[in-house]
Amino acid sequence: MNDRQAVHIVPSEPRLDVVPTVLRASTDAWQRRHRRHVILADHLTTLSVVTVAAVTMLRSGSTAAVAPGWNAAALVLSAVITAACVLGALFVSHAWDPRGLGHGAEEYRRVGRALLSTMVFLALIGFAWQLTVLRPWIFVVVPLIGLTALPVRYVIRQALHRRRRAGQCLLPVLAAGGVETLRELIARTRREPHSGWRIDGVCITRDSWSGLMAWERGEIDGVPVVGTIDELAELVGAGGYRVVALAPDPYWTPGRIQRLAWQLEGSDAEMVVAPMLLEVTGPRLNVAPVFGLPLLWVSQPTFTGVKRVVKDCVDRIVAVLLxxxxxxxxxxxxVLIRIDSGGPILYRQRRVGREGRIFTMIKFRSMVQGAHRLRAGMDPGDDQGAGPMFKMRRDPRITKVGAVLRRYSIDELPQLFNVVTGSMSLVGPRPPLPEEVEHYDPAARRRLLVKPGLTGLWQVSGRSDLSWEESVRLDLRYVENWSLALDFVILWKTVWAVVRGQGAY
Incomplete structure (x- = not known):
């Protein structure tokens, strides 16, 4: 064993040089740069849309039409008020908070909340002072700002994600906790580098240290064990780490977490505590004190109510337009299907919808006639699907036209009729076959709490290349954390997933 490995093994000699202090400056630099780009983009977008709208209304004379007696000066004033309200609302809604930039739907949710607040505020001003000139700004200009700002933010985010996939613009993380939970955390950060974490070192308890096999003691899944949890504050104080991630472990009592928080005061690192419910995120998690103790409150997932009604209405309107x-x-x-293989254009199949209801899903036929009967005579060893799903990369039953339709998911477009009739949604879990549902465990059955979707997290995360466990995990993440903002993100990502055609067969 060389000297470098020997340092890993001795817990009393933590490797304080695992993350160079110089990374602190580089991390601050890219974070500040990314935040400046977002702020600049929001300002330019807002001012551009407002300016174009003002010039258009001024030239068309629409001001006089909607507000007789108002002149150009009043129009300019209303434009300035609108721009100021939008930018002020973005600031108040923490839309420029570095912790919310670059990952997750929360960034877009904050922008949407800021624009909605702006519309309400302008409406109140217009109602209080009878300013009818504000109507076009409320109902046209502010929504146009959102339709422009969100794609611009998406482009900026994608540029950041490309750099992160290349190993740049990542926050150096020191993780501490149980060995198995650390393994899961390490695997997730590597699987999703766009989230912006890079675990550079881990700390474990002395009991865990003694329990590790000798050949494992230097590292956990390639990440060096830099010391024990008792030395955590000292390691962070050495510099370089920007996040201290506490993975679940019996060691973490409320008193120890509180003392560690005190010890980290004044450092550049932020402490993050990973809850046991790792798949519950977003607005369902809230921290509120009870009897003086900060408790993590987990609200129930939303399966009914006003938001679901809004989702259903949006689904059907968008489906009709598409x-x-x-x-x-x-x-x-x-015409191509008829020429290629004759027979029916559409393929109808029984699928399981919300709460176990059976419905008929329609698709463009991509296989030869009688393909379902031919499956019974196929070798079970040819099944390359995940879990109960039957899939083959080169299924001989697929027609030439069908192969193209499947690659770009065009065969699924008739499911828009299912969305219009209410049996499916634009976004949701994958619609399962009845024979698949027969093999569902209780966790997988939670997929049936919402309508199945034309697309979903499974569609934008690998499609048929996903393992069964990963497919279930993604669907459950959607079921537990659904929001309109998340639907918007998935629909946007679906376009690029379909264009690339990866994981479809």
Whole structure:
């Protein structure tokens, strides 16, 4: 064993040089740079939309139409008020907070909340002072700012994600906790580098240290064990680490976590405590004191109510619009299917929907006629699907036209009719077959609490290349943490997943 490995093994000699202190400056630099880019983009977007709207209304004379007696000066004043309210609301809603930038739907949710607050505030001003000139700013200009700002933010985020996948712009993390929970945390950070974490060192308890096999003591899944949890504050104080992640372990009592928080005061590191409910995120988690103790409150997932009604309405309206736009494409595909293999254009299949209801899902036929009967005669060893799903990368039953339709998910477009009739949603878990549901365990059955979707987290995260466990985990994450902002992100990502055609067969 060389000297470097020997340092790993001795817990009384922590490796304080695992993360160089110079990383602190570089981390601060890219964080400040990314935040400046977002702030600048929001300002330019807001001012550009407001300016174009003001010039358009001024030239068309629409001000006089909506507010007789108002002149150009009043129009300019209303434009300034609108821009100031939007930018002020973005600041108040923490839309520029570095911790909310670069990952998750929360960034877009904060922008949406800021714009909605702006509309309400301007409406109150207009109502109080009878300022009818504000109407076009409330109902047209502010929504246009959102439709422009969100894609711009997405482009900036994608640039950041590309750098993170290349190993840049990552926060150096020191993780501490149980060995198995540390393994899971390390695996997740490597699987999702766009989240911005890079675990550079781990700390474990002395009991865990003695329990590790000798050949494991230097590292956990390639990450060096830099010391014991008792030495955590000292290691952080040496510099370099920007996040201290506490993974679940019996060692972490409330008193120890509180003392560690005191010890980290004044350092550059932020302490993050990973809850046991790792798949519950977003607005369902709230911290509120009870009897003087900060408790983590987990609200129930939303399966009914106003938000679900809004989702259903948006689903059906968007589905109708997409069907109208795609009508010429449907005609072309129908002709190609007829020429290629004859037979019916559409394929109908029984699927399981919300609360176990059976419905008929329709797709463009991509296989030869009688494909379901042919499956019974196929070798079970040819099944390359995950869990109870039957999949083959080169299924001989797929037609030439069907292969193209499947690669780009065009065969699923008729499911828009299912969305219009209410049996499916635009976004949701994958619609399962009845024989698949028969093998569901209680966790997988939670997929049936919401409508199945035309797309979902499974669609934008690998599609057929996912393992069964990963597919279930992604669907459950959606079921537990659904929001309109998350739907927007998934729909946007679906476009690029379909264009790339990866994981579809």
């Amino acid at each position: 069907l109208l736009l795609a009508a010429p494409l449907f005609l072309v595909i129908a």
